[in-house]
Amino acid sequence: MLYPHYSEIPESVWRWPDFSPQEPNLACPCCGEFYLNVAAMDALQAVRDEIKRPIRINSGHRCALHNARVGGAPLSQHKLIAFDLSLAGHDRLALRDACKRAGFTGFGYYRTFLHVDPGRRRFWYGRGARQLWNG
Template sequence: MLIRSVSLFDTTGWRWPHFSPRELACKCRGQFCDGAYWHDPAFLDALEKLRGAVDRPLVINSGHRCRRWNAKMGGAEHSMHKQIAVDIALDGHDRFALLAAAESLGFNGIGLGRNFLHLDRRARPAQWYYKGSRALWQT
């Protein structure tokens, strides 16, 4: 469910202690939207379980993106960021353990970056490498 502005989102009953709507909202800072936020409880449940599985903070570099911010960031035309997806910073994580935990929790849109892991839950599974990252993900 798309919320036009994260400031309009009622956090009563928020049950995901390691994340906030603001960190998952569009980060265009008013250039194109008013901090649009895509609320998906099932996605957040999986994200919270991922946090528990790796027992380390997950730093979200990017969550929801409005259409124009996604384009400015070089996102794909049909990017899941235009609904809900996350790019998680890899700093302080074992990239392979984080990937395995994400896969076990039903994240099936997986982008393997140099310093981040893209995760979403799409209808058809997909996995890809971002430019210059393939060698870092080879075992």
């Protein structure tokens, strides 16, 4: 469900204890628009529960304007829901494996973050990241 601003999400629907709608970069950083996908948030919470460490989200939902401004793909899952998870403080392979077990199906492998989303099953590598992830 799309909310024009994260402040409009009813407290009664928020059930993810390690995240909040005000979380930096979970909502669109330019306007606060928030796309609430319950299954994706359940999966994100499952990852957090499994790895037992905080997860920093570099980028979550993006409105169409912000997605264009940052050079996002026109059909980017970020326009619905996707998460770019910082690798700082994490074993990248353990984080990836936890995301797979949680049900994420779209994976982008980068040097400093892992992109995950609930879209179609696919994967790709960012510039210079293939050796890091497969090395």
